[in-house]
Amino acid sequence: MADSIQRVAILGGGFSGAMLAARLAETGVASILIDRTGRFGAGVAYATTFEGHLLNVRSNRMGAVDGTPDDFARWLAAHHPQHADPDGFAPRGLYGLYVEDRLRRVEAACPGLIERVTGEAVAVSGSTVNLADGRMIGADAVVLTTGNPVPRTAPAASADGRIIGDPWGPGALDRIGADEDVLIIGSGLTMVDVLLWLRANGWRGRASAISRRGLKPQAHGAHHDLPVPPTDGLTRGPLSARLAEGRRLAETHGWRGVMEGLRPLTAGLWAEADTAGRARFLRHLRPWWDVHRHRIAGPVAAVLQALEAEGRLSVVAGRVQAVEDRGDGVAVDWIPRRGAARPALAGRWLIDCTGPGHDPAADPLTGPLIASGRARLDPLGLGLDLDARGRVRGADGTPDERLFVLGPPARAAFWETTAVPDIRKRIEDVAAALAGIRAGS
Structure with a gap:
């Protein structure tokens, strides 16, 4: 050829x-x-x-x-x-x-x-x-x-409805009033971007975010963390044993360094894993991997902490059961990850931040x-x-x-x-x- x-x-x-x-x-x-x-x-x-x-x-x-x-x-x-x-x-x-x-x-x-x-x-x-x-x-x-x-988790949005299915769409967030409360599905990087934009544009409302495990992205350290060389116990053997070794290394050297050490090996480790191993990773570890691997800048983390301290951001762990667009607002029925059932979450807008x-x-x-x-x-x-x-x-x-x-x-x-x-x-x-x-x- x-x-x-x-x-x-x-x-x-x-x-x-x-x-x-x-x-x-x-x-x-x-x-x-x-x-x-x-x-x-x-x-x-x-x-x-x-x-x-x-x-x-x-x-x-x-x-x-x-x-x-x-x-x-x-x-x-x-x-x-x-x-x-x-x-x-x-x-x-x-x-x-x-x-x-x-x-x-x-x-x-x-x-x-x-x-x-x-x-x-x-x-x-x-x-x-x-x-x-x-x-x-x-x-x-x-x-x-x-x-x-674009995200696909929330129900299809209508032009005059209260569901924002694509927060990156042109003018998608412009309709949100300064004092209106929002519901967010997903608590990862997209949620962070949305809250940063809203806050900088004068928004004073409250946000309730729901995700399967209620985890938020972790912050980078003050300086780049030196990679911790992965041990054989971290890169070989059953997933449960690797997790235990990762925790041991994190306690000794810090989790950021452990993640940096894994970064150049990740694609190779993924390629070596069989389908069952990949499925176990996705089912049990992916949420924790995502928030520790895909970190946010310190100043960004500080904004999230401030919103939580002001009572303007709450993140809950649970599964969305149903979403109702009522015209003047949105309600989300959900099942907590742990504990008894709780009342539906309500807000003026629902934003799908579940990621790609x-x-x-x-x-x-x-x-x-x-x-x-x-x-x-x-x-x-x-x-x-x-x-x-x-x-x-x-x-x-x-x-x-x-x-x-x-x-x-x-x-x-x-x-x-x-x-x-x-x-x-x-x-x-x-x-x-x-x-x-x-x-x-």
């Missing part, structure tokens, strides 16, 4: 897609970057203009290219020196500008190797991408970098690929089944040389695929695979 890859179609222009296009260009492979919004680089994650939305990773670890983690910190020093603390947490909007700037610089250095197209991809046939407006984009390979889908609603079988882009047998779900239904290079496996398990997945939609194969330090490693893998196909290797 010598020189068989001339151009790659990348569906999604956020961080994953834009930075893949840049790396491909730097290796001599052309790409066409397709995004329905027309803004290339920032994506939903880094498009926010609210300075209170901070990165969850320190600036000196957020370089867009693997091997140069401090590149973003150097960029800040040159362009936004007021935010140039390498050990700090910069506004997410600045990171979006950094990604856009890198994309522009690579386009200038590698003319003709990156083409931008504004449009909504609705189908993939072979290596041809069909857009909603009827255009057909031909390529030699396709990479899905579609990012995180991954459902490839129902997705209009990937659903037909599954139905046709070109793709299949992983055994736990987390996402598309991929091989170690990110290639989509067909119904018979055969990897497709011309269809890849990168970023959050690849979570079934790699688990940690949402943070920049993890995605940039995967970008190298996919770029190398595509460049190898082009060279006939």
Whole structure:
């Protein structure tokens, strides 16, 4: 297949897609970057203009290219020196500008190797991408970098209803009055972002958040924690034994260091785990993993603590049974995780903060690929089944040389695929695979 890859179609222009296009260009492979919004680089994650939305990773670890983690910190020093603390947490909007700037610089250095197209991809046939407006984009390979889908837990919202199904939608939170109480399903990072925005925009109401275990994201330490080298007991053997070893190490060295030590091994440990082991992790440990692994900046944690101290934020553990939109407010029937039944929660608004609603079988882009047998779900239904290079496996398990997945939609194969330090490693893998196909290797 010598020189068989001339151009790659990348569906999604956020961080994953834009930075893949840049790396491909730097290796001599052309790409066409397709995004329905027309803004290339920032994506939903880094498009926010609210300075209170901070990165969850320190600036000196957020370089867009693997091997140069401090590149973003150097960029800040040159362009936004007021935010140039390498050990700090910069506004997410600045990171979006950094990604856009890198994309522009690579386009200038590698003319003709990156083409931008504004449009909504609705189908993939072979290596041809069909857009909603009827255009057909031909390529030699396709990479899905579609990012995180909107939450799917709350009932469907109506235009005049009180349920906000997508807190990231344009103006989604603007309808909430300054003194109105809100109900939130989910108590993770999305809840944090919503509360930060509301508070900064004059909101004085109260928030009640419900999640299965009532856990909130933990905070980073004052400085970067040195990794604690994982022991064999932490990386091998039954899950219960690993958990016990993790607790022992955390008591001795601190849990943040233990998590840092695990970070570079996570994808490999996930790949080694069998389906039963993965299922046990998801069922019993995932909530605790998420709040300790995906931490928030200290100033952000302080805001949550202040809201709780003021009696304006309460987080409860339980399961949502029913949601009723009453027109003038919302009620949530729920069953506490422990203890007797309690009265329904009530508020003027309900906000779905449960996180990405991954459902490839129902997705209009990937659903037909599954139905046709070109793709299949992983055994736990987390996402598309991929091989170690990110290639989509067909119904018979055969990897497709011309269809890849990168970023959050690849979570079934790699688990940690949402943070920049993890995605940039995967970008190298996919770029190398595509460049190898082009060279006939």
